[in-house]
Amino acid sequence: MSSLRDHLAPTDTFARRHQGDSAADRAAMLALLGYASLDALTDDAVPAAIRRGALTLPAAMGESEALAELRDIASDNRVFRSFIGLGYHDTFTPPVIQRNILENPGWYTAYTPYQAEISQGRLEALLNFQTLITELTGLEIANASMLDEGTAAAEAMMMCHRLKEGDAAEHRTFFVSAQCHPQTIDIVKTRAKPLGIDVVVGDHRTFAVDASCFGVLVQYPDTTGSIHDFSAFFTAAHAAGAFTIVAADLLALTLLRAPGEFGADVAVGSAQRFGVPLGFGGPHAGFLATRDAFKRQMPGRLVGVSKDAQGDPAMRLALGTREQHIRRDKATSNICTAQVLLGVMASMYAVYHGPNGLRRIARRVKLLTELLAAGLRVAGAKVNAEPVFDTLTVSGVSAARVHAAAEAKKVNLRRIDEYTVGIALDETATLAEITLLLSFFSESAAAAFDTQLATLNAQLADFSPSFARTSDFLQHAVFNRHHTEHEMLRYIKRLEAKDLSLCHSMISLGSCTMKLNATSEMFPVSWPEFGNLHPFAPATQTRGYQKLFRDLETWLAEITGFAAISLQPNAGSQGEYAGLLVIRAYHESRHEGHRNICLIPTSAHGTNPASAAMCGFKVVPVACDANGNIDLADLRAKAVAHAAELAALMVTYPSTHGVFETGIKEICALVHQHGGQVYMDGANMNAQVGLTSPGHIGADVCHLNLHKTFCIPHGGGGPGMGPIGVAAHLAPFLPGHPVVPTRPGSQSSDLKSQIGAVSAAPYGSASILVISWMYIRMMGPDGLTEATKVAILNANYVARRLESFFPVLYRGNAGLIAHECIVDFRAWKKHGVEVEDAAKRLMDYGYHAPTMSFPVPGTLMIEPTESEAKSELDRFCDAMISIHGEMQAVVSGESDKLNNPLKHAPHTARVVCGAEWNRPYSRETAAFPDRFTRASKFWPSVGRVDNVYGDRNLVCSCVGMEAYAEAK
Structure with missing residues (x-):
């Protein structure tokens, strides 16, 4: 019988909104799995040896109550008019862009555009961004955004160093103008140190570039506001064999001579002042442009134009072989999260x-x-x-x-x-x-x-002729057609309609945790008290943010079992990098700087070995056994063999194969025994919260993807936040900042041990931290723990429903998995059916494919999260089972091996409604394969994209897109 107090409880409690199931649905799912309760399932799935006690966090609040408390916190921020500069400026965000992109889940809940056919809207906006950057900088090619200006400058330095790889030993010096922004200088120094690069900071007017120098970096205009003519300096640098990098202001480049016109090899900067709020430092879109000859060494993602199965222009991410997913420790960078949403906003500002x-x-x-x-x-x-x-x-x-x-x-x-x-x-x-x-x-x-x-x-x-820009820019139709709000609104909506997001259906990507991004969590991002603060405003004006940071640091420390948290890393990749730098600094403090071996399981995310290489570590792979666990014998042998040089083990938990490894504590102890530290990748933290923790397991440092476990949306491939938690002995080494102390209570002797800045702003993309604050505050300790249990339930439910059709690889205790499962398609290959065929066919059912061919080629890794209701899980499973039937029809000969719904997927409206239809299956089978699609259809806007053609015929700007379309 419920009490009077129960009847008087708030009616807007959040956990029931975040988690997808009614009590009856949950009971039905548990019954299918053979369990009477959620706790019984959890006890079998999660090893008892790693279980922790209950979380000690504030009790859950209702949505309105939490918003009111955050309003009180926000009121402690004093929004002054800031003329500080240093790369951050007030700007007018056009309301049509704020309402319809920044505050629109159709844009901010989409995933990284790896499945190009259902991402054409974002890809077009990013193609516009690349065009904007190349034309203003006067260079031939630009990437689809970077994390911020400082990290873009550091990436440019590393790119130039790679271009000198053949004789890198003779080229160890990198010159940085003292008139660059201080945070940029500090980040460059942080990146250079583990790679043995000597950074010389000085005056470009007096510095003599010699053969030891592989690159130079200048600011244009510089941090004092002055504009210099770098032509002679760049001529001398090129004569000495050095590359030239300009950190440029995009708005100034509309009036100033473009860097590419006075000899720059690379241009970097921030697009923040193109309509993106200050946000106390982020998120903002950085950029990097360079010469076409360097495109295969360029870091970050690149959007290119290709063609689809019908020969029509179609965009996709190009030259993927540069990226960490493929090249691992040889990758051009470890950037897994760009700043897509903010790059889109900046590009739309230019279009408007x-x-x-x-x-x-x-x-x-x-x-x-x-x-x-x-x-x-x-x-x-x-x-x-x-x-x-x-x-x-x-x-x-x-x-x-x-x-x-x-x-x-x-x-x-x-x-x-x-x-x-x-x-x-x-x-x-x-x-x-x-x-x-x-x-x-x-x-x-x-x-x-x-x-x-x-x-x-x-x-x-007007600038004098020696500085004034004479070249035109942005002459393409897209930048000259949408200057009224009506036209702008329609353009934004046309692009939005081409992209599948969480507004449409579950996005069940393994290791990517695409869960609910609740509206109440998103509201505060647009509050002026959070959005309009300069990141270098005096501390007396930012007490609200400081309270928010203290809360999050305390809560995340409790959740992770660690002693200290740094909120500075502004992406998961940055968190990996920062965590490894902290380990490196710890070893150096103990006079063991020679420790440079990083053990990494072969199943690890590609960012792991890429991050290790960036920190100057040598990657030694560790084998996995037939069950997907780390091969303990191989780990033991390699830990012993490299004991004198062992720096760290990078491990993901639960494993990348979706299993709670029972030997994880033994693994951590083994690494510690041989002098190493344990870095835990936080990609799968959604299966840990409230049940176990990295600190409890024995890890020394862990990064957290706040854009996964803690509800910051993916934003189409960014924004993200990747704070790190560390054990007490590593706390003194957490990142510092040259402009704003991030640990003002520490002793000066402690501050000297900090590793230096890893992001341009002291607290990374601070404005989106309010999302995770709201999530934790509204869920409370019980809600967070139950969310983890439900994530495990949902994953096991999907695995059970699919196992009769697709083998489920890797299981743990009692045949259970953690929060994600890997389903195997490899047996179908001999019949001519590829896993990609199933992935593309899912689009016809209105779904984004799960993670394809990682960590095992020829598989799909499915993570349903706790936010999806049983009805949505069933619809997805029904779609997969229906696709199995289509695959079986190919095997039996009922369907032609090449002319079938799988090989032609996805089906566009243009194809289905076209005058010709010469396929042996019906138009209805193509477009409306189930009851749901007949009631509500998402149409892919292009057919299957030809990636190989696009890489062989690289076009990376909208002018190329227009020429391509006209030729067609």
Whole structure:
């Protein structure tokens, strides 16, 4: 009998919304598996030896109550007007883009576009992004976004180093201009150290490039606002055999000579000021552009144009052989998460404004900067002698007095030294703000500004011929067609309609954990108290964020069983890299820097060996046994053989094969016995929360994919967050930051041991941390634990329903799996049916394929998560079983081996409704293979894409797409 208190409980509790099943459905699923309760199933599935006690976290809150508490936290953030700059600027996010992309689950819940046929919308938007970057930088090819400007610069350095691989021993020096942004310099140093690269920071005007230098990096405009002519410096660098890299401001490039036009080999930067909110540092889309000759060494993802089965233009991710999934420790980078959603926003900003609109915005910013400079000179201050775009360094003033006056008016300026102040303007600046800024330096100069304004003219917005841009950009139709909101809205919606997302159906990708991204979790991302803060705002203005960070660090430490958390890594790949750097720093602190062997199971994610290589480790593979577990004998032999040099073991738990390995504690102890540390990949943390933890198991460090287990959406391939948790002995080595201390309570002696910045902002993509805060706060300890149990239940239910049709590889205790299962298609290959045929056919049923051919070629890895209801699981299983019937028809000869629904999948509306139909199966079988598709149909927009053709005929910009379509 329920009590009065039960009747008075909040009605908007969240766990029941997050988890998909009614009590009756759950009981039916358990009955199929032969269990009377969820706890009984969990006890059999999860080894008793690794079980932990209950989580100690705040009790669950209802949705409205949690939002109210977060509102209180947000109110402790003071949103000042920031003119700090340093690569971060206020911007106007066009409302049509904010509402229809940033706040639209049709865009933010989609997965990385590996299945191109149901990702054409995002791929087109990213093709636009690549075009925007190549045309503004004056280079031939750009990737589809990077994590931020600082990491893009570090990736560019590593790319140039690889290009010198044949004689790398003679080329160990990398020059960085002292006038680059400080966070960029620090990240470059962090990346360079484990690779033995010597970073020289200095003045490009006096640095002599010699044969030992493989690359140089400069900022344009530089961090003080000054614009330099790098032509002579780049000529000298090229003569010495060095590559040239420019960290550029995209908006400035609409007026300034493009880097590719004065000798740059690579251009990097951030697209943040193209309509993406500050967000206290992110998420933002970085970029990297380079020359076509270097495309196979370029890091990150690349969208290219190919053709589909009907010969029509179709986009897909190109040159995948560069990436970590294939090349592993030889990959061009470990980037598994880009910043797709933000790259899409930036590209749409350019589409909305077009080239003329972008020039107008830039000219206005430049003109306001010149007006401010003129007023400051009247006030007796000194400003940049060189040309400027939007940033001034003001010297010869009392900085303390200026900052005090600014703070009184809720304005932030850049703090440089006691006599120097920095001011960076942006597209939101006004004439009234120019007057206000002048008043901080001289009331009389401010009072005279209106009179002075009348004496100036618009030509101040023009650069001198030696700096001015003369080349056109963004002349393609897409950037000149959608300048009214109506047209923009329709364009966004046309692209959205081409992409399958969680709005349509379950996306059951193993190791990717595509669960509910609840609306109540997403709301706060757009609150100005979180979205409008500069990442380098004074700590007195960011107390709300500091409270949020403390909460998350405390909660995640409890969940992981670790002593300390760093929230800085802004992707899972960055978390892997940071965790390994922490291990490396720990060994060095013990005078064991020679430890450089990293043991990695052969089943590991490709990012694991790629991250290890980035940290200067030598990868030694460890075999797996027939059950998918780490081969203990092989591990023991290799740990003994490399005991003197053993640095770490990277292990995923549950295993990449979807099994709770019973020997995991023994594995950790074995590595520790031989002097190594255990790095746990947090990709499968969704099967651990509340039941066990990395710290309890014996790991020393673990990264967490907040965009998986803790509900930050995938955003079409980014944003992501990858914080790391560490045991107490590794806590002193967590990442630092050169601008904002990330551990202000630590002693200075402790701070010296930090590894340096791994992301441009001190807390990574801080604005999306509110999503995970809301998730944990609303679920509470019991809800989080039950979610893990339900994830295990759902996975085992799907495995049981499918096992009669597709063998389920790898099982643990009692024949159970963890939170994902691998189903085997390899036996069908001899009949001419490939696993890809099944993956593409699933699109006709309205589904995104599970993870294909990883970790075992010829298989699908399925992870249903706890958020899917039994009805959706059954619909997916029914689709798989129906596809099995189509496969069986090929084997029996009932269907032709080449002319069947599998080989022709996916079927587009154009094909199904076309005048000709010469196939032995019906149009209805092609397009409406089940009851659900007849009631609600998602149409793939292109037929099966020819990846090989696209790589052999590489086209990576929308101008190529248009030419391709016209030729067709």
